[in-house]
Amino acid sequence: MxxxxxxxxxxxxxxxxxxxxxxxxxxxxxxxxxxxxxxxxxxxxxxxxxxxxxxxxxxxxxxxxxxxxxxxxxxxxxxxxxxxxxxxxxxxxxxxxxxxxxxxxxxxxxxxxxxxxxxxxxxIPKFTDQGVDLLSENFTQEEFLKRIEKNRQQTRVFLMDQTKLSALGNAYADEVLFDSKIHPKTPCNKLSEEEKIQLYQSIKSVLNDSIDYIRKKQAPLDFKVRDHVKVRNRKNEPCPRCGTTIRRANVLGHDSFFCPNCQRVPGEQFIDWNKTL
Ligand SMILES: [Zn+2]
CATH class of the missing domain: 3.20.190.10 (MutM-like, N-terminal)
Structure with a gap:
């Protein structure tokens, strides 16, 4: 959890x-x-x-x-x-x-x-080869752009690579991608400079807002606070931004939740079959 x-x-x-x-x-x-x-x-x-x-x-x-x-x-x-x-x-x-x-x-x-x-x-496996800590001062926009530059991985796979970014799990990788309106399977090298900068800003804002939310919630220590997430585990619910039905896709063995309207694969024509034409 x-x-x-x-x-x-x-x-x-x-x-x-x-x-x-x-x-x-x-x-x-x-x-x-x-x-x-x-x-x-x-x-x-x-x-x-x-x-x-x-x-x-x-x-x-x-x-x-x-x-x-x-x-x-x-x-x-x-x-x-x-x-x-x-x-x-x-x-x-x-x-x-x-x-x-x-x-x-x-x-x-x-x-x-x-x-x-x-x-x-x-x-200890993975302990000493963690990438830049996403909450540290070292996680600057410049550092992020350096790490994503020339990367060919799908964006979600890159976000969850702990040797590069320490560390996003399944839930917050989905939330960051939704916030930045990027489809989870978009290869990093297909992202524009603006999208990369947006991705950096989304990592910071999603994490900081979530920490504030969980802190204020004061739930029992062993309780998983997830009611603030917008797409994670919300398959078939409406997107909070546009109302389109949230979908689930498999990205390299991990379930990923996203809005097919807000988060489009570059060049993809989106047809919303949920809406009557
Ligand atoms: Zn949407």
Whole structure:
């Protein structure tokens, strides 16, 4: 579930609760999520460690305990919660602090948890080769244009390439393309300079607006806030901009949702079969 805006808010909320807390117990309830690295730490070596900070690296959350780290890549379905009432059978990991309990659940076992130290970070798949962080100062228009220039990938595939842009998932890739009125399959090298600049601005505005929205919503930490999205998972609903029925297409193995009227393939004649002629 968590994409960039979700992780920003999860991080902010955990940082209000956990600093200074000391780990008393770590229960691994679903061993499938724990990935061992050579030289990795056992979870028991974290007992007595003090929570210092929480950093986000692209789609990863890095919990820092002195020289040790718990790095979590929640992928599609990972959820965090501080609610002590969570049942153990529904959890992957439970970390008991003196005054708090941090739960991590993952229904589809796709997320990954690493008990480790910084010198082993390079062994964590995708952790050290993330592209420019989309919320950092380094993500400038100039930097974006440099990365998209001469690229021949379909625009949606480019947007989701974490080694270039860190990081857009399925939901926000669709939202960014809708905002910029670009068809998901348009090859990057077919975009005009204006469209590329619009794409950059849409990435910034969609992410920032979504972070503000999720922050204000104050939903439970493990609740997926998605009611603000305009096209994602809205197949057969009307486009909020023009009323045309939203469609779903497969773009390199991923479902993509878009408005066939607002987001046209360059040169394509659009016939709206939903409207009576
Ligand atoms: Zn539309």
């Amino acid at each position: 968590p994409e960039l805006p979700d992780l920003v808010v999860i991080r902010e909320r955990l940082l209000k609760e956990l600093p200074g807390e000391i780990i008393q117990e770590i229960e691994i309830l679903d061993p499938l999520v724990v990935r061992n690295l050579s030289g990795g730490k056992s979870e028991t070596s974290f007992i007595g460690s003090i929570f210092e900070s929480l950093e986000r690296t692209g789609p990863f959350l890095n919990f820092k305990f002195g020289s040790k780290n718990i790095v979590i890549h929640p992928m599609l379905a990972g959820k965090f919660s501080l609610d002590p009432k969570y049942k153990k059978k529904d959890l992957a990991i439970r970390i008991k602090f003196q005054n708090k309990i941090l739960n991590y659940a993952d229904d589809v076992h796709m997320g990954k948890v690493y008990f480790t130290e910084p010198e082993y970070f390079s062994q």
